[in-house]
Amino acid sequence: xxxxxxxxxxxxxxxxxxxxxxxxxxxxxxxxxxxxxxxxxxxxxxxxxxxxxxxxxxxxxxxxxxxxxxxxxxxxxxxxxxxxxxxxxxxxxxxxxxxxxxxxxxxxxxxxxxxxxxxxxxxxxxxxxxxxxxxxxxxxxxxxxxxxxxxxxxxxxxxxxxxxxxxxxxxxxxxxxxxxxxxxxxxxxxxxxxxxxxxxxxxxxxxxxxxxxxxxxxxxxxxxxxxxxxxxxxxxxxxxxxxxxxxxxxxxxxxxxxxxxxxxxxxxxxxxxxxxxxxxxxxxxxxxxxxxxxxxxxxxxxxxxxxxxxxxxxxxxxxxxxxxxxxxxxxxxxxxxxxxxxxxxxxxxxxxxxxxxxxxxxxxxxxxxxxxxxxxxxxxxxxxxxxxxxxxxxxxxxxxxxxxxxxxxxxxxxxxxxxxxxxxxxxxxxxxxxxxxxxxxxxxxxxxxxxxxxxxxxxxxxxxxxxxxxxxxxxxxxxxxxxxxxxxxxxxxxxxxxxxxxxxxxxxxxxxxxxxxxxxxxxxxxxxxxxxxxxxxxxxxxxxxxxxxxxxxxxxxxxxxxxxxxxxxxxxxxxxxxxxxxxxxxxxxxxxxx
Numbered sequence: 001x002x003x004x005x006x007x008x009x010x011x012x013x014x015x016x017x018x019x020x021x022x023x024x025x026x027x028x029x030x031x032x033x034x035x036x037x038x039x040x041x042x043x044x045x046x047x048x049x050x051x052x053x054x055x056x057x058x059x060x061x062x063x064x065x066x067x068x069x070x071x072x073x074x075x076x077x078x079x080x081x082x083x084x085x086x087x088x089x090x091x092x093x094x095x096x097x098x099x100x101x102x103x104x105x106x107x108x109x110x111x112x113x114x115x116x117x118x119x120x121x122x123x124x125x126x127x128x129x130x131x132x133x134x135x136x137x138x139x140x141x142x143x144x145x146x147x148x149x150x151x152x153x154x155x156x157x158x159x160x161x162x163x164x165x166x167x168x169x170x171x172x173x174x175x176x177x178x179x180x181x182x183x184x185x186x187x188x189x190x191x192x193x194x195x196x197x198x199x200x201x202x203x204x205x206x207x208x209x210x211x212x213x214x215x216x217x218x219x220x221x222x223x224x225x226x227x228x229x230x231x232x233x234x235x236x237x238x239x240x241x242x243x244x245x246x247x248x249x250x251x252x253x254x255x256x257x258x259x260x261x262x263x264x265x266x267x268x269x270x271x272x273x274x275x276x277x278x279x280x281x282x283x284x285x286x287x288x289x290x291x292x293x294x295x296x297x298x299x300x301x302x303x304x305x306x307x308x309x310x311x312x313x314x315x316x317x318x319x320x321x322x323x324x325x326x327x328x329x330x331x332x333x334x335x336x337x338x339x340x341x342x343x344x345x346x347x348x349x350x351x352x353x354x355x356x357x358x359x360x361x362x363x364x365x366x367x368x369x370x371x372x373x374x375x376x377x378x379x380x381x382x383x384x385x386x387x388x389x390x391x392x393x394x395x396x397x398x399x400x401x402x403x404x405x406x407x408x409x410x411x412x413x414x415x416x417x418x419x420x421x422x423x424x425x426x427x428x429x430x431x432x433x434x435x436x437x438x439x440x441x442x443x444x445x446x447x448x449x450x451x452x453x454x455x456x457x458x459x460x461x462x463x464x465x466x467x468x469x470x471x472x473x474x475x476x477x478x479x480x481x482x483x484x485x486x487x488x489x490x491x492x493x494x495x496x497x498x499x500x501x502x503x504x505x506x507x508x509x510x511x512x513x514x515x516x517x518x519x520x521x522x523x524x525x526x527x528x529x530x531x532x533x534x535x536x537x538x539x540x541x542x543x544x545x546x547x548x549x550x551x552x553x554x555x556x557x558x559x560x561x562x563x564x565x566x567x568x569x570x571x572x573x574x575x576x577x578x579x580x581x582x583x584x585x586x587x588x589x590x591x592x593x594x
Contacts, residue, residue, distance in 0.1 A: 011330060014356040014418050016499050017466060018433050020459070023506040023513070027095060027329025029321060029593075030511055039096050042076055043103035051107045058110050058231035059393065061223070066113055066231060067147065067191050074144020078104075079118055083126055084339040088139030091339055094331040098273040098324055105274030106281035108397045109231020116187045116232070117141070119270040120263055120405075121148030124196045124208060127338070127347050128251040128259050133210060137194060149192035151183035151237050152260055159410045161198070161260055162206055166239060168199040176243040177201070177209065179217070183237040189220055190233035197239070198256050205254035209244050217242030228396035251344055258344065262351035265358040267405045269327055272361030275369040275401050276320045278394065280591040282369070283313050285391045286376035287589045289383070300379070304575075307582035309379060313372050314585055315529035318593060320368040322503035322530075327357045356418045359411040360496050366401035366408060373398040412492035413485065419470065419495075420481060434471030437464035441561050445568050451517065452524065455505045455531040458569050462498040462534060465542045465562060469494060472549040487548065494541045501534035515594075522584050523593045525577050532571055539566040 011025065032040070050072055051058075057065050073079050081096050083089025100118070104111045122141045125133055140146035157163040166181025179199050186195075195211040195218070211218055221236030251259050287310065290301035300306050334350040341347055373395045377384035384391050402408045423430035441464050447453050469491060477484050508527035512520040542562050550558055571577070584592060 010333065013330075013353040014415075014422065016502060017356075017415075017419050017463070017495055018428055020463070021502065021506060023510040026326045026503075026506050026510070027332075028507045028510055029325050030507075030514070031325075032095070032099075036093075036096050036099055039077075039081070039092070040099045040103060043078055043100050046073060046076055046078060047103060047107055051110050055108075055390070055393075058108070061230055061233075063191050063233055066110055066233075069110055070114065070117065070147055071144040073114060074142065079114075079144050080142035082118060082123060083138050083142040084134075086340065087134050088142040090142075093328075093336060094269075095325065095328045097270065098328040101270050101273030102277035102280075102324070105277030106394075108278075108393060109229045111274055111278075112229045112232040113147075113188050115270055115274055116150065117148050120150040120267045121188065121192070121194070121196060123263050123266055124150075124250055124259050125210065127263070127341075127351070128208070128344055129210075130247075132247065133250065137210065141194070146193040147188055147191055148194045148196070149186050149188040149237070151186050151195050151197045153184045153186075154182060155184050159406055162257060164198055164200060164206065166197070166199040167203050168201045168207060168209065168244070170201075170246070171243075174246065176245055177249065179209065179211070179239040179242040179244055181239050182221075183239075185224065185234055186237045187232055187234055189235035189237055190223065195237060196250065197237070197244075198260055199239075201253055205256075206260075207253050207256040208250035208259045210248040210250050211242065211244050215242055215244060227399065228393070229400055255344070258348040262348050264405055265351055265355050266331070268358040268362035268411065269324075269331060271401060271405050272320070272324050272327075272358075272365030275365035275398075276317065276324050278398065279313075279317045279320065279365075279369045279372040282372040282376040282391065282394050282398075283310070283317060283585070284590045285389075285394070286310065286313070286379045287585055289380050289389075289391075291586060291589065293381075301582075301586050304579065306379060307579050308575075309375050310585055311529060311578035311581040312533070313375055314581055314591060315526045315533065316368050316371060317591055318523075318526040319500040319504045319530040319534075320365050321593075322507045323357075323364055323500055324361055326503045326506070327354060327361050330354045330357060356415050356495075357499070359414045360499050362401075362405055363408045363411050364496055364500060366398075366404075369398045369401060409489065412489050412496075415492040415495045416470070416473075416488045417482065420474070423470075423474070430471075430474070434467050437467035438471070440464045441468060441558075441565055445565070452505065452509055452512065452527065454569060454571070455501070455508075455528060458531045458535045459498065459502045459505055461565050461569060462494070462501055462538045465538060466491070466494045466498055468558070469542060469545045469549065472545070476549050487545065490541050490545050490548075494538055494545070497534040497538045497541070501531045504530040504534075511594075519594065522581065525581050526593060528571065528577060529574070529581065532574065535566060535569055539563070542566075 054065055080089040081092040085091040104114050125137050152161050154164050168177040168179050171178055193213055197209045197211050201207050217240050219238045224234040290306055293300050334353050338347055377391050377395050380391050383389050422428050473487050504527045508523050511523050546558050
């Protein structure tokens with residue numbers, strides 16, 4: 001990864017919305033180092049030998065088993081990847097963080113407990129703790145001796161975290177903060193040793209604290225009865241005159257939002273990795289079942305309709321995987337040298353740099369999992385509805401991910417506001433970009449038939465369409481854009497379609513350049529289907545936005561130009577390509593790109 005940092009130019013967060021990237025600057029799974037592959041093997045062996053045999057026991061909420069597994073994970077270093085070596089961790093890169101998150105992601109309730117601990121329950125101390133706080137807590141969190149929880153949500157404040165009512169008042173002796181309030185839906189609550197708690201000092205200054213389960217005044221509500229992820233504990237944390245030592249204030253007073261909102265960016269990235277790994281698992285279950293299930297004298301895997309479902313699932317997963325590791329490379333570029341940093345302002349700025357990309361990881365990843373779980377269950381037929389078959393649990397467990405780490409709606413609103421904020425500050429040449437994009441949409445397509453050239457033009461068309469729609473929205477609403485959430489959500493979906501198509505394309509081009517056409521054939525096919533799906537989604541969104549934003553005298557002209565442009569980029573060999581993808585998957589009975 002350090003070689004990538006040296007060779008690449010700093011890429012601005014969200015820049016994919018207005019400028020193309022070079023495939024040589026991105027990180028892909030094909031770039032994994034031997035150390036990263038070894039960590040992946042360690043994680044897979046742990047899941048297969050230690051977690052899988054106890055799936056039913058974990059589902060029945062045997063939390064002693066979950067804690068025991070977390071301790072074993074700690075012994076193997078699987079909890080220590082994002083903790084500096086100075087404090088008992090491994091100090092590894094964000095690619096490795098994504099790899100472990102992906103592998104653990106398919107373990108449902110256990111995976112939720114594991115990922116919560118290694119990310120949002122530990123990283124606030126890693127990046128914002130004092131040396132004394134790091135020395136006290138990080139070695140135990142790295143080994144699994146301590147399990148962590150993150151306490152932000154309250155009964156009256158979910159996505160609006162800064163509306164929290166929990167208070168913190170310094171006692172008369174000046175030795176402890178006295179916390180009062182409650183935190184809702186806290187993962188790992190039943191067995192956590194540390195709690196990252198957000199409260200307002202004197203009811204005004206939003207701040208973060210490290211609490212321990214033994215602190216007076218900290219108690220837990222009953223276990224929540226959940227639809228899914230039953231193997232993870234979810235309880236209310238009650239704070240009644242809870243005494244937290246003054247030295248356990250995390251970061252600066254009144255700067256809790258810097259910790260809460262920025263750490264959640266990494267949480268969203270982490271969740272995307274977990275969802276992508278679980279999606280691969282759902283696809284594998286579908287491949288295995290359809291090959292072994294016979295109807296009308298042949299395996300249902302042989303039916304063309306089945307093959308199309310399998311191919312579309314795989315292409316969507318390929319796009320999610322490309323997004324995840326591209327973003328992992330960006331995060332490593334931003335944060336790779338900051339494990340020992342003490343400048344919290346710099347850390348917060350670097351964590352925020354790729355907020356848009358992390359939001360897409362979360363949204364695209366969670367919706368990919370929902371799609372894969374739903375289609376896999378459908379391919380199971382009636383068996384998919386029966387608890388005996390693992391896909392039933394995958395389906396139930398997948399639903400929470402569109403709510404975790406900020407709802408998908410909240411995350412979607414981050415993307416266009418991120419870009420428009422830059423435009424308002426003059427950081428991007430907004431008017432010039434929109435003008436060039438409008439002209440580009442009116443130009444005829446001229447290709448020479450080069451492999452992946454059509455996909456390059458799809459990405460270009462999506463970007464130009466997005467910029468034109470941004471321009472139309474700004475022209476109509478100006479500074480009142482924040483209130484036009486229907487428009488913002490559609491712009492966000494269009495931006496995500498662009499990022500997925502471009503990430504898929506850049507990865508395929510990089511592999512094609514390194515491996516040649518024959519070895520890259522399957523990946524190229526996955527890229528083509530992923531880009532085609534983004535094209536279809538993009539056209540629908542563009543038409544909706546133009547109807548909503550553009551005046552009648554320009555509307556028909558723009559609509560016809562977008563329709564013509566997108567129609568020219570459609571593919572004639574969709575059926576044959578998707579059958580080829582499905583056959584390759586069925587041969588290996590698992591997700592594959594090569």
